[in-house]
Amino acid sequence: MQLQPAMPRSWRVDTKPHKFCPGCGHGLILKCLGQAVDELGIEDRVVYGCDIGCSLLSWDFFNLDTVQTHHGRTTPVMTGIKRARPELICIAYMGDGGGYSIGVQHLVSSVHRNEKITVVLANNTQYAMTGGQMAPTTLPGQKTETTPYGRDPEVTGFPFQGPEMVSAIAREGAYVARGSISNMRQLTGYLKKALVNQIEGNGFSFVEALSACPTNWRTNASETWSFIDKEMHGHFKTGEFKTPGSGQGEVRADE
Amino acid sequence: MLQKVIQEEKRAFMTGNEVVAWAALAARAEIMFGYPITPQNEIMHYWTRLAPKYGKSFLQTEDELSAGFAAAGGVMSGRKAFTATAGTGNILMQEPLSMAEMMRLPVVAVIQQRGGPSTATVIYSQQEVNLTTMGGNGEGLRIVYSTATHQELYDYTIKAFNTAWKYRFPTFVLGDGYQAKMREPLTLYDPEARGIQLVEQEPFVGQKGSPGKDRPPAQYRNTYNLEEELFEKLMSDVRDYEKIIPELAEFQSSGVEGAELAIVGHGVVFRAVREAVNVLREQGIKVCYFRPVTLRPLPVPQLKSLAGEVKKILIVESAYGQLARLVTEAVYGANAEIHTLFKPGVGITSGEVEARAREILQKPLH
Numbered sequence: 001m002q003l004q005p006a007m008p009r010s011w012r013v014d015t016k017p018h019k020f021c022p023g024c025g026h027g028l029i030l031k032c033l034g035q036a037v038d039e040l041g042i043e044d045r046v047v048y049g050c051d052i053g054c055s056l057l058s059w060d061f062f063n064l065d066t067v068q069t070h071h072g073r074t075t076p077v078m079t080g081i082k083r084a085r086p087e088l089i090c091i092a093y094m095g096d097g098g099g100y101s102i103g104v105q106h107l108v109s110s111v112h113r114n115e116k117i118t119v120v121l122a123n124n125t126q127y128a129m130t131g132g133q134m135a136p137t138t139l140p141g142q143k144t145e146t147t148p149y150g151r152d153p154e155v156t157g158f159p160f161q162g163p164e165m166v167s168a169i170a171r172e173g174a175y176v177a178r179g180s181i182s183n184m185r186q187l188t189g190y191l192k193k194a195l196v197n198q199i200e201g202n203g204f205s206f207v208e209a210l211s212a213c214p215t216n217w218r219t220n221a222s223e224t225w226s227f228i229d230k231e232m233h234g235h236f237k238t239g240e241f242k243t244p245g246s247g248q249g250e251v252r253a254d255e
Numbered sequence: 256m257l258q259k260v261i262q263e264e265k266r267a268f269m270t271g272n273e274v275v276a277w278a279a280l281a282a283r284a285e286i287m288f289g290y291p292i293t294p295q296n297e298i299m300h301y302w303t304r305l306a307p308k309y310g311k312s313f314l315q316t317e318d319e320l321s322a323g324f325a326a327a328g329g330v331m332s333g334r335k336a337f338t339a340t341a342g343t344g345n346i347l348m349q350e351p352l353s354m355a356e357m358m359r360l361p362v363v364a365v366i367q368q369r370g371g372p373s374t375a376t377v378i379y380s381q382q383e384v385n386l387t388t389m390g391g392n393g394e395g396l397r398i399v400y401s402t403a404t405h406q407e408l409y410d411y412t413i414k415a416f417n418t419a420w421k422y423r424f425p426t427f428v429l430g431d432g433y434q435a436k437m438r439e440p441l442t443l444y445d446p447e448a449r450g451i452q453l454v455e456q457e458p459f460v461g462q463k464g465s466p467g468k469d470r471p472p473a474q475y476r477n478t479y480n481l482e483e484e485l486f487e488k489l490m491s492d493v494r495d496y497e498k499i500i501p502e503l504a505e506f507q508s509s510g511v512e513g514a515e516l517a518i519v520g521h522g523v524v525f526r527a528v529r530e531a532v533n534v535l536r537e538q539g540i541k542v543c544y545f546r547p548v549t550l551r552p553l554p555v556p557q558l559k560s561l562a563g564e565v566k567k568i569l570i571v572e573s574a575y576g577q578l579a580r581l582v583t584e585a586v587y588g589a590n591a592e593i594h595t596l597f598k599p600g601v602g603i604t605s606g607e608v609e610a611r612a613r614e615i616l617q618k619p620l621h
């Protein structure tokens with residue numbers, strides 16, 4: 001068995017401990033992402049983009065060239081970099097509000113154009129940075145600051161199915177998966193495949209990661225994990241939705 | 256692949272939008288991001304026809320937010336990227352261009368003004384002065400060139416890339432639908448053949464070497480922990496901007512000395528102003544003209560001294576006081592009376608300017 005390094009090489013040591021709240025999912029997702037970058041040895045070619053939302057706290061997180069943009073606009077900024085310098089590997093990291101709400105037109109359009117970028121989206125079922133409002137991903141009945149009596153899907157819709165939507169409109173060559181911080185080995189694998197897909201120039205790649213926001217959920221450690229495993233996993237299937245060469249296949253469930 | 260865009264100077268007769276595409280090529284722009292909107296469309300149409308022949312690229316984005324942000328990404332990667340828009344597109348463009356302002360990104364945007372509403376008369380206006388000069392959620396640290404002729408569209412589009420990359424502030428070329436759509440003769444030239452040095456582009460991200468080993472990682476942000484930290488950053492940008500104002504601010508004026516009335520106009524309206532001034536002066540009436548070429552930064556000291564020199568100022572524009580607000584603020588404290596001729600969204604003839612000047616000077620035509 002190979003021991004995992006405590007900190008990925010691509011992390012900046014001088015900016016640790018990181019700025020996320022204790023127990024936050026962002027740090028775990030970025031650990032997986034850092035490991036994927038390390039394993040592929042691509043740090044010289046990566047441009048990492050992060051959004052507005054708690055992802056912005058990662059603007060100095062990596063030993064990677066980084067652009068922290070506006071809310072929802074990381075996808076077009078990374079698109080612009082990739083279009084102008086195709087040899088760079090562009091990663092757009094954002095929250096569910098950024099990717100599925102204010103920037104959803106950019107997500108849809110970049111999938112549709114099959115942009116050769118990698119979008120990584122942290123689904124924490126709400127707008128964390130602004131204090132816990134409803135997001136497109138909020139679960140039915142879930143209480144947030146703007147759904148204090150619980151989300152009523154008749155009024156505000158059901159949880160947004162991101163990878164499902166992306167794989168439905170993605171072209172052959174795209175890679176689409178949903179992982180979770182509760183299975184970091186699998187999530188790292190998905191992120192690695194997503195990056196390889198970009199490196200090989202196959203097409204768009206997208207990984208949603210089920211994340212945690214104990215601060216706004218107001219959960220302790222065990223409640224946090226149980227919310228992810230019992231509640232979130234019930235609404236959001238993890239697995240690979242589309243891999244290059246697989247056609248428009250069904251979701252392949254977890255191993 | 257064709258190398259030099261323009262081998263030797265040549266006279267051309269073309270629309271303003273075509274001029275912009277040629278100028279961007281001559282300035283060695285590398286990639287355009289755009290979204291259709293009248294009256295800017297033909298900039299994209301000509302660029303998409305010309306660009307592949309010179310190894311340049313184009314992306315039609317899903318909206319102007321994306322066009323502006325992708326252009327920001329393009330310049331960050333070290334390529335001369337630009338965009339063009341108008342009207343409601345200019346509103347959406349303000350978000351990415353505000354980011355460009357805060358991050359000091361040399362994005363070039365060509366605006367062919369059409370004003371509001373979202374559709375209908377989409378051809379002409381000067382109603383995007385507020386938006387283009389101060390439309391962001393910031394301090395307006397940007398450069399805006401207002402062109403009056405096709406030759407200037409060519410000259411200033413080339414200049415816009417140089418200004419943007421030299422000073423690292425987003426730079427606008429402010430035209431309008433008339434300039435965009437009408438044909439006019441001009442001279443196309445290779446800037447370097449005329450001794451205009453093209454400023455080299457440099458990457459912000461994706462530089463040589465391994466980040467964290469050979470060099471620190473290049474990290475750019477729009478987030479600051481403390482108000483004071485942001486204040487420091489902003490004030491340093493403001494100081495940079497104020498320092499370069501004397502190099503940047505441009506104007507055109509004639510006959511100021513001894514004039515009683517100064518007529519101020521910008522862009523295509525300036526042509527009517529100049530003609531009216533020429534006619535009036537031939538008749539011995541003491542008028543002069545003053546035209547700000549840069550609306551941001553405005554040539555403030557020159558406007559102030561103008562207002563000290565003449566008794567009256569007439570501000571003429573195809574908007575309801577957008578230029579006038581800038582000018583009156585600049586000349587605040589001077590004694591000159593301010594008069595106006597506002598025709599929002601409508602063209603202005605030299606006859607109208609002349610008539611208004613006569614009215615102000617109480618010199619009716621006999």
Ligand SMILES: Cc1ncc(C[n+]2csc(CCOP(=O)(O)OP(=O)(O)O)c2C)c(N)n1
Nearest residue numbers: 052053054071095096097098126127128129
């Ligand atoms: C144009 C714009 N609208 C609204 C905001 C305010 N805002 C900041 S963060 C945020 C929500 C972020 O939520 P999400 O993208 O889910 O990220 P999280 O914080 O949950 O990780 C919002 C709405 C903004 N910065 N810009």
Ligand code: SF4
Nearest residue numbers: 020021024054128213
């Ligand atoms: S508010 Fe939530 S998402 Fe944001 S850093 Fe804290 S735990 Fe993480």
Ligand SMILES: [Mg+2]
Nearest residue numbers: 095096126128
């Ligand atoms: Mg969120």
